[in-house]
Amino acid sequence: MLTARDLRVEFGLPGGRTARAVDGVDLDVAPGEIVALAGESGCGKTTLARTLLGLEPATGGRIAFGGTPLGRSGKALKAYRRQVQLVLQDPSGALNPRHTVYEAVAEGLRIHGITDDEPGRVADALARAGLRPPERFFLAYPHELSGGQRQRVVIAGALVLEPSILIADEPVASLDASVRGEILSLLLRLKEDAGLGALVITHDLGLAWSIADRIAIMYLGRIVEQGPVEQVLTAPRHPYTRALVSVLPDSPVPEPIVLAGELPDASRIPGGCRFRPRCQEVASGSALPVLGRCEGEDPGVLGPDGGSHEAACHLVHARMAA
Amino acid sequence: MTDSPTPEGGAAPLHDPAPPSGRRPGRPVSKRSTSGFGRYLCKHIGGAAVSLLLVLFSSFFIFRLIAGDPIDQLTKERPVSPEERAALRAELGLDRPMWQQFWDYITGTLTMDLGDSFQYRRPIFDLIVERLPATILLSGTGMVLAVLLGFWIGTRSGWRQGSRFDRAHVGTGLLLYSAPTFWLGMIVILVFARYLGIFPVNGMRSPNTPPDLWSQAVDIGHHLVLPVLTYTAVVYAGYLMIMRSSILDEIGNDYLTTARAKGLRDDEVRDRHAVPNALLPTVTLVFLAIGGVVNGSIVTETVFSWPGLGSLFVQAIFYPDRPVLQALFVLFSASTIIAVLAAEILYWFIDPRIRKS
Incomplete structure (x- = not known):
């Protein structure tokens, strides 16, 4: 389980002021559940996501995975990142334009030194992300794919490491309406079938309603309301x-x-x-x-x-x- | 480039080379269509050929327009009779109609017969062949150093924009970039050759060097240091700034975040993802530099009396040696045009996005 306690992220601004982007957040994400994090742009939800991934140093509080605190050392971060993977908003930017689908998905395996049956693992991840038959996508470049297919490649790149938790920052915001449903149902299926946990960051409460188990509403760096999604949204x-x-x-x-x-x-x-x-x-x-x-x-x-x-x-x- | 190994090897057993019928619309198919490449190649070769022809034509007319009557210039320091003038004119082939001179020039250039130099009274082709190695040695070495140095510093500057490293190197680079080459060259000569006396003032060889290969090489290398230093110092900032801005263009991209989130270290993200992609827009620049090796650095060669094509060009301007100017103009332009063509062709192979359009 991914846990954050009293998490704080501050940025120094010119003029000596300090921006408290994340100002005391307690958050749990367990495998097998989808937690939505909702709020306006600028409320700190993306900073919170980046911090949970270890991309941004926390200035206070603790992050732990399975009880092990997230260290700053390269080795600890690397082990952590096998468990907690990221899916970004815009799949066109999230994929290196000069890497094939195979390279994009296999990269995680290579980073973590998983060398056995690489093609099989890549094919499996692509298939689980809904790209079938996977072999046909191996040598495609991102620009040859549709937006929905690209997002599936991004998800496959995360799935290939068999993580426990996905952190998805606006995972469908840049996709066509027709493709959104497909990607969301993919996330739901991954939760049901594989027991994957997800923190989905969104400004769209309708989206949270359709996929999340729990929701946290963030305002100005802090969670102001949380609970089961149907309670929070039907009786705010x-x-x-x-x-x-x-x-x-x-x-x-x-x-x-x-x-x-x-x-x-x-x-x-x-x-x-x-x-x-x-x-x-x-x-x-x-x-x-x-x-x-x-x-x-x-x-x-x-x-x-x-x-x-x-x-x-x-x-x-x-x-x-x- | 530090590209990760291609997946072809690992993927081959699983990749279905010829998918059965029913390739559904919208399916991604990564194939390199030969006809696409053929069309791309023809388009760019055609463009280069047109440019070359324009250069060939304009070279003939430009130097006839600006250089005046060569007989006046060839005879300006001594009294000559009209008969002598006519004889000289006939000897140089200048008495023939313009269209015939033009035709001889075109056919000659295309068959590598570039005519004779007024100044040396020797075939220009031989002059170029004699002096080309010196130019390639100087500007080739300088170019390689400038590109490597510029890209290395530019990558690190861009990756840490605003850092002390960045500010110091951009400042130094631009200062040297804006220094006039002849001035910097003279400063370098004064300091290293006159005061310190550790390098020769100019030229490419010392007269009394033993004839064996090793001594000759050391001697030329010794003469090479200062001109290369000057050349590199003046041009490397261009590569630094281009690479830096190219890195800055990549830095905002999400795929770097993806790579980092997968567990790559910062320097690995830089070297595996940002640098290869940032190098892409600089390929044209590198090929322009390779094309520019032939015309070398005219000023550096002149300051250091380096016996290359650049100093030949300057001598030809002062003489003025019209056939030499004409031939060098074509050579310099052609090398650049061909280098750019080579860059365009290379893009087909290194940038998958081009193959789509």
């Missing part, structure tokens, strides 16, 4: 989630909520509750009883999701307590 609690859900078709939130203002800069995270300046409950006055806490007290980091539905919001806490 956090005002931010309610605003996101309100604009979906057949939304449980009656009126569309348009948030005031823009996502603040990660170097200027508001004190107290970070969502307060844009919160519709604060603006409408319904948060008045807890306003003091909204202004002065950070709602805190949501603990690891144990399958329960939670939100980091003073108003929600007050209502639940009442």
